[in-house]
Amino acid sequence: MRGRPIADAARRDARTVSPASQVAAAVQALVAQGARDEARERFGDLVALLQRRALRIAYQYLRDTMDADEAVQDAFVKVFLHIDRYRPELPFDVWFTRILVNACLDRLKSRARQQRWLAAADDEHESAIEQVAAEGASSEQRVIARERWREVARAVSALPERQRLVFTLSHVGEQSAAEISEATGMSPATVRVHLFRAVRKLRKLLGVAE
Amino acid sequence: MTRPKDAHVPAERLAVLALAPASGPLTDEDHAVVEHVAACAACEARLAGLTRTLDDLRDEAAADADARFPEATLAEQRRRVLDRLAHLGRAARVLAFPAARPASTMAAAPPGRRWITVAAAAGLIIGLVVGQTLHFLPGDVVTRRRAPAPEPVERTIAPAIVHTAATRPLTDDELLRAIDEAIELRAGELRALDELTPRLTEIP
Numbered sequence: 001m002r003g004r005p006i007a008d009a010a011r012r013d014a015r016t017v018s019p020a021s022q023v024a025a026a027v028q029a030l031v032a033q034g035a036r037d038e039a040r041e042r043f044g045d046l047v048a049l050l051q052r053r054a055l056r057i058a059y060q061y062l063r064d065t066m067d068a069d070e071a072v073q074d075a076f077v078k079v080f081l082h083i084d085r086y087r088p089e090l091p092f093d094v095w096f097t098r099i100l101v102n103a104c105l106d107r108l109k110s111r112a113r114q115q116r117w118l119a120a121a122d123d124e125h126e127s128a129i130e131q132v133a134a135e136g137a138s139s140e141q142r143v144i145a146r147e148r149w150r151e152v153a154r155a156v157s158a159l160p161e162r163q164r165l166v167f168t169l170s171h172v173g174e175q176s177a178a179e180i181s182e183a184t185g186m187s188p189a190t191v192r193v194h195l196f197r198a199v200r201k202l203r204k205l206l207g208v209a210e
Numbered sequence: 211m212t213r214p215k216d217a218h219v220p221a222e223r224l225a226v227l228a229l230a231p232a233s234g235p236l237t238d239e240d241h242a243v244v245e246h247v248a249a250c251a252a253c254e255a256r257l258a259g260l261t262r263t264l265d266d267l268r269d270e271a272a273a274d275a276d277a278r279f280p281e282a283t284l285a286e287q288r289r290r291v292l293d294r295l296a297h298l299g300r301a302a303r304v305l306a307f308p309a310a311r312p313a314s315t316m317a318a319a320p321p322g323r324r325w326i327t328v329a330a331a332a333g334l335i336i337g338l339v340v341g342q343t344l345h346f347l348p349g350d351v352v353t354r355r356r357a358p359a360p361e362p363v364e365r366t367i368a369p370a371i372v373h374t375a376a377t378r379p380l381t382d383d384e385l386l387r388a389i390d391e392a393i394e395l396r397a398g399e400l401r402a403l404d405e406l407t408p409r410l411t412e413i414p
Contacts, residue, residue, distance in 0.1 A: 040295050047288050055284075056275040065278045069287060076291045081298065149270030170229040171264065172271050192226055199225040206225065206263060 020049050021092035028083045040080075047076050050093070053173070054100055060172045061165065063157050067107045075103040097173065097183040101165065108161075152205045156198075163198040166191055219243050219253050221260075228261050 023046045030039035051072060058068035078099050079086075086095055156164055162184075169180045177195070181188040199206065223243060247253045279287075380388070 040292060043295065044288060044292055047291055048284075051284055051287060052276070052279075055279045055287075056272055059275040059278060060271055068275075069279075069283075073287060073291050073294065077294050077298075080295050145266045146270050146273075149267050149274065152267055153271070153274070167229070171268060172275075174268075195226045195229060196222050199222045199229070203221060203225075206260075206267070 018091060018093055020046060020096070021088065023049065024079075024083065024086055024092040025088040027080075028086055028088065031083055039083075043076075043080055046079075050096060051076075054096070057097070057100065057168060057173045058104055060153070060156070061104050061168045062107055062111075063153070064111075067111065071103040071107045072100065074106070075100040078103065091179075094175075094179050094182045097169065097175065097179070098185075101169075101183055148205070152202060155202050155205050159198055159201060162186070163194045163201070166194040167198040167202075170195060218250065218256075219246055221256070224253070224257050224260055225264075228257060228264055 023042065027039050027042050027046060030036075030042060054072045054075065055068055058071045059065065062068050062071060075096065079096060086092065156167060159167065165184060166180055166186075169175045169183060170177070173180075175183065177188045177191045180186070180191045184191070186194070224247075227240070227243060247257055
């Protein structure tokens with residue numbers, strides 16, 4: 001979503017049936033009929049629809065490719081296991097995001113158990129990223145924006161857990177306060193407070209001037 | 211604390227609304243902000259700049275993540291998810307336990323042989339215990355039970371000499387002769403070794 005104006009605040013109608021919601025309802029119906037193999041095949045379409053966005057959120061939140069990959073896989077498996085609990089009248093994306101957030105939190109707990117440094121930079125694929133980024137680099141602004149994003153990403157990694165989650169869901173996941181509220185279980189007011197605090201900490205990097 | 215109606219919207223408040231617009235009914239504060247931005251050119255410009263920045267950063271975040279998860283990785287992930295789902299509900303394959311071993315030989319042995327084994331083990335244990343006990347008894351008790359030890363000097367010379375010394379003491383001549391005889395036995399080997407050793411005069 002590009003250049004969202006304030007007046008477009010209510011841009012998303014939660015009752016709009018997204019493609020993901022339609023496929024999820026179809027999978028649910030197949031599972032209810034006992035056609036599990038067919039349901040699994042159809043579920044592949046759902047994975048294809050959502051996995052890119054899910055990986056962006058998980059990677060931004062966890063800052064580790066392996067953890068992000070595993071968290072997204074776990075989330076999809078949980079969705080299939082509990083598809084009977086999905087209520088088709090609600091947006092599937094929000095339900096899925098909630099499951100994804102829980103999977104990411106599980107990963108974080110597991111990582112904390114392993115005494116790993118949360119904010120560790122993942123340099124594993126640095127050269128590949130440089131290469132891919134260089135292919136698209138066409139101007140000085142792009143290079144500056146990339147460098148700026150790296151600084152922001154580092155700063156976001158250092159935010160407290162809830163602020164990081166809310167910022168990631170709103171910025172990378174492009175979710176409204178109400179959607180984040182549903183996905184995280186926080187009240188919309190709490191979501192905005194966390195977002196406000198996150199922005200205050202990132203204000204210099206975000207170029208937020210008075 | 212309420213904000214004066216003509217004051218500009220704080221930057222953080224603008225950023226929050228740009229990041230996560232309120233869907234559904236707006237709060238009073240949100241209404242006030244929206245109204246102010248619509249009427250204030252400066253705040254509108256700030257918001258537009260902020261939105262551009264956030265959009266650029268979002269693009270970079272997406273590019274960063276997408277570079278780490280190319281299409282091939284996504285396909286592999288889909289395959290793994292579907293594989294995991296295919297194995298759901300399937301009972302784990304249980305490997306057969308190795309065939310039962312024959313019953314213990316001890317259990318199968320006749321009672322007579324079992325008694326012999328037990329008696330031998332008991333004897334061994336008793337022997338070990340008694341030996342250890344004697345070893346740690348006070349010195350006079352031990353010396354009373356042991357034979358007197360041979361003279362240490364007699365042990366150090368040679369077996370032949372010891373044998374002689376057991377009967378009578380050696381004279382000096384006899385001792386020297388015994389030494390010569392002992393050396394003569396090894397003389398061949400010593401000569402061969404001597405021949406192998408270079409002489410100082412032979413070294414150029």
